[in-house]
Amino acid sequence: MTSSSIYKTHPLLRLLHYAKNYRTQVWNAVTFTILNKIFDLAPSYLIGIAVDIVVKKENSLIAKMGITNIIGQLAILSLLTLIIWSLESLSEFIYARLWRNLAQTMQHELRIDAYSHLQELELSYFEERSTGTLLSILNDDINQLERFLDSGAASILQFLTTILAVGGSFLFIAPNIAPFAILPTPFIFWGSLAFQKRLAPRYADVRDKAGFINSRLANNLSGIATIKSFTAEIYERERVLSESEAYRRSNGKAIALSAAFYPAIRLVVVIGFIATLFFGGLAVANNQLSVGTYGFMVFIVQRLLWPFASLSNIMDQYQRAMASTRRVMGLLHTPITIPTGEHPLPLKMVRGEVHLNKITFAYNGCTNVLKDLSLHILPGANIGIVGATGSGKSTLVKLLLRFYEIQSGQILIDGIDIRELQLLELRRCIGWVSQDVFLFHGTVGENIAYGSFDATESEIIHAAKLGQAHEFIMQLPLQYDTIVGERGQKLSGGQRQRIAIARAILKDPPILILDEATSAVDNETEAAIQKSLAMITQNRTTIAIAHRLSTIRHSHCIYVMDDGQIVEQGKHEQLLANDGIYASLWRVQSGIH
Numbered sequence: 001m002t003s004s005s006i007y008k009t010h011p012l013l014r015l016l017h018y019a020k021n022y023r024t025q026v027w028n029a030v031t032f033t034i035l036n037k038i039f040d041l042a043p044s045y046l047i048g049i050a051v052d053i054v055v056k057k058e059n060s061l062i063a064k065m066g067i068t069n070i071i072g073q074l075a076i077l078s079l080l081t082l083i084i085w086s087l088e089s090l091s092e093f094i095y096a097r098l099w100r101n102l103a104q105t106m107q108h109e110l111r112i113d114a115y116s117h118l119q120e121l122e123l124s125y126f127e128e129r130s131t132g133t134l135l136s137i138l139n140d141d142i143n144q145l146e147r148f149l150d151s152g153a154a155s156i157l158q159f160l161t162t163i164l165a166v167g168g169s170f171l172f173i174a175p176n177i178a179p180f181a182i183l184p185t186p187f188i189f190w191g192s193l194a195f196q197k198r199l200a201p202r203y204a205d206v207r208d209k210a211g212f213i214n215s216r217l218a219n220n221l222s223g224i225a226t227i228k229s230f231t232a233e234i235y236e237r238e239r240v241l242s243e244s245e246a247y248r249r250s251n252g253k254a255i256a257l258s259a260a261f262y263p264a265i266r267l268v269v270v271i272g273f274i275a276t277l278f279f280g281g282l283a284v285a286n287n288q289l290s291v292g293t294y295g296f297m298v299f300i301v302q303r304l305l306w307p308f309a310s311l312s313n314i315m316d317q318y319q320r321a322m323a324s325t326r327r328v329m330g331l332l333h334t335p336i337t338i339p340t341g342e343h344p345l346p347l348k349m350v351r352g353e354v355h356l357n358k359i360t361f362a363y364n365g366c367t368n369v370l371k372d373l374s375l376h377i378l379p380g381a382n383i384g385i386v387g388a389t390g391s392g393k394s395t396l397v398k399l400l401l402r403f404y405e406i407q408s409g410q411i412l413i414d415g416i417d418i419r420e421l422q423l424l425e426l427r428r429c430i431g432w433v434s435q436d437v438f439l440f441h442g443t444v445g446e447n448i449a450y451g452s453f454d455a456t457e458s459e460i461i462h463a464a465k466l467g468q469a470h471e472f473i474m475q476l477p478l479q480y481d482t483i484v485g486e487r488g489q490k491l492s493g494g495q496r497q498r499i500a501i502a503r504a505i506l507k508d509p510p511i512l513i514l515d516e517a518t519s520a521v522d523n524e525t526e527a528a529i530q531k532s533l534a535m536i537t538q539n540r541t542t543i544a545i546a547h548r549l550s551t552i553r554h555s556h557c558i559y560v561m562d563d564g565q566i567v568e569q570g571k572h573e574q575l576l577a578n579d580g581i582y583a584s585l586w587r588v589q590s591g592i593h
């Protein structure tokens with residue numbers, strides 16, 4: 001199935017297509033579910049046979065098989081009942097286990113597949129969506145599918161089995177009365193379909209609203225310090241309240257429809273029941289129908305019609321599951337717009353030459369952030385980039401990591417276009433200390449070793465020492481085993497930055513990018529870090545972005561950016577002599593007027 005045809009396919013088929021690896025398990029579950037329903041319906045037939053035995057005695061159905069003795073007939077019936085009940089229990093055990101295991105396996109695999117696919121998607125995908133919405137797909141929607149597979153699929157199958165088995169035997173036993181009993185079914189079907197059609201968009205809306213509220217909650221929890229500092233608790237409570245209210249209202253609309261269905265169906269069901277009662281009774285009075293068959297029919301007509309009443313629940317589960325399937329499959333089939341190239345870039349072979357050749361870039365096709373920019377960094381060179389805020393410095397280094405695709409021009413590493421390189425190998429050869437350091441919930445040691453998962457303790461400590469982090473780490477309550485908290489919130493900004501530097505040092509990449517990596521540390525610590533970096537950056541291509549010019553003052557070459565272009569370049573002394581933007585920035589920062 002191609003990805004475009006998948007988009008058009010019904011969500012149920014998409015789910016089945018996804019479950020193709022579990023075909024045997026699905027078929028077994030289907031078979032035992034149907035068998036179980038047949039065994040469940042059998043006692044109604046047994047009652048008919050029991051009445052037949054006691055009314056017709058030697059002329060009963062079983063008597064025709066050669067057992068004329070009533071006790072013998074009842075004994076056979078009892079044995080049959082025991083066998084059928086045992087088979088019913090056994091088949092229920094088997095199908096329930098199969099469906100539940102299938103539900104567990106599918107939800108597990110779907111979640112892992114969806115998450116793996118999500119990780120492959122480009123950064124702009126995440127920028128356009130809220131974390132809460134994505135979380136609600138990965139959690140709520142997948143759990144919804146699990147619930148459906150757990151019990152909903154079996155309910156649907158049992159419903160269909162009942163209709164076919166009971167409707168078929170009705171037609172066979174009493175063809176004259178069967179039409180009256182079956183009479184309501186087309187109306188119920190039609191009503192159900194109409195109901196389903198109207199319910200589907202309401203459930204889709206419920207899922208959307210659940211996504212919104214998740215997103216609001218996730219956002220607020222991560223911004224709790226800002227909420228508190230601006231005393232915005234009441235404002236935020238109102239916003240959560242309004243999202244929650246919207247969710248409640250949306251669910252209310254779905255409930256209004258789904259709750260009306262059951263009583264409406266009941267009225268139609270009763271018509272079939274009364275018809276069987278009335279016309280069946282007449283047929284017995286006129287000797288056209290045996291008492292046993294009549295008793296059986298009155299009893300079984302309910303088994304035929306009542307499942308229609310549970311159609312609302314079934315439809316409900318089905319619609320919820322399909323709304324979730326649509327969202328999960330939508331995520332799974334989102335195309336990856338930054339595909340990996342094939343060209344390998346073995347870490348040990350990288351020289352570290354970086355060449356940006358007339359690149360132009362705009363986020364989401366809006367205004368150009370980088371304009372026809374060219375930059376050639378020789379292997380092992382140490383360059384600095386400065387420039388006004390918003391001039392495109394961070395964007396430039398993010399393009400090296402291929403977080404976004406450039407609109408025109410070429411970015412080459414060691415002479416190879418990065419679009420041709422294997423994405424993993426490209427990113428492995430770049431160490432990036434970003435402006436907003438992100439630490440994971442875990443220990444200091446684990447955070448330094450992030451990405452260098454095989455690092456030994458002594459390597460971690462060595463990297464921390466070079467990043468000027470060792471000293472403060474040793475003062476933490478559990479030193480390297482201290483938990484940093486979510487996003488590293490238990491550490492100061494400068495401490496977080498030093499851990500990020502240590503992390504990049506440990507990675508030991510041929511190309512190192514430091515984007516405002518020391519902006520939050522004091523001058524003394526920065527000087528110490530600079531000393532370490534002077535050692536680390538030898539024979540390693542280094543790109544340092546900084547507002548504090550002292551940070552990049554000793555670079556081999558300094559580039560000054562303005563409005564997406566490089567407007568000045570040269571060594572510190574040359575740029576001062578040029579008396580341009582850099583020189584005036586330097587004067588401001590060093591207090592020279």
Ligand SMILES: Nc1ncnc2c1ncn2[C@@H]1O[C@H](COP(=O)(O)OP(=O)(O)OP(=O)(O)O)[C@@H](O)[C@H]1O
Nearest residue numbers: 127363369387388389390391392393394395396435
């Ligand atoms: N993810 C994004 N989506 C859309 N626009 C963005 C995105 N990231 C940055 N921009 C825009 O691109 C421009 C350049 O941003 P960039 O972060 O590269 O600037 P910068 O020179 O690093 O600034 P600073 O010194 O403040 O860090 C800015 O106008 C910014 O608003």
